[in-house]
Amino acid sequence: MAAHEDLPAPAGEDAHDELLSLRQSIDNIDAALIHLLAERFKCTQQVGRLKARHGLPAADPARELLQIQRLRGLAEDARLDPAFAEKFLNFIIAEVIHHHVQIAGQDSSAGGSAASTPAP
Numbered sequence: 001m002a003a004h005e006d007l008p009a010p011a012g013e014d015a016h017d018e019l020l021s022l023r024q025s026i027d028n029i030d031a032a033l034i035h036l037l038a039e040r041f042k043c044t045q046q047v048g049r050l051k052a053r054h055g056l057p058a059a060d061p062a063r064e065l066l067q068i069q070r071l072r073g074l075a076e077d078a079r080l081d082p083a084f085a086e087k088f089l090n091f092i093i094a095e096v097i098h099h100h101v102q103i104a105g106q107d108s109s110a111g112g113s114a115a116s117t118p119a120p
């Protein structure tokens with residue numbers, strides 16, 4: 001057997017078209033994720049300002065537990081790895097808490113107005 005017979009066959013035109021089509025869907029999904037995340041961060045910026053105004057703590061571990069339980073269940077139903085869903089949520093929440101702390105710092109030094117919105 002010649003050595004080249006072990007190599008994968010070069011991708012044909014059909015495979016190339018299928019790859020392009022799948023990548024178009026991936027790009028659309030990634031765009032949707034970015035827009036969804038932007039909306040979520042708009043909301044959490046408002047939560048951060050509300051918490052700062054009322055002297056509430058940045059983090060709420062009880063709320064986070066509920067969110068994790070809920071998202072793990074949704075992930076299971078959707079056949080997504082629940083451990084991944086939990087890691088993803090924790091990653092986002094850590095960033096949100098960081099924003100909350102920044103907003104609370106701005107509020108205490110600028111008399112209660114969080115002027116700018118930190119990029120997520």
Ligand SMILES: O=C(O)C(=O)C[C@]1(C(=O)O)C=C[C@@H](O)C=C1
Nearest residue numbers: 047058059060061063064093096
């Ligand atoms: O719900 C809140 O209290 C938030 O601040 C939002 C949020 C979240 O990103 O979902 C972030 C931090 C808290 O620990 C819990 C939840």
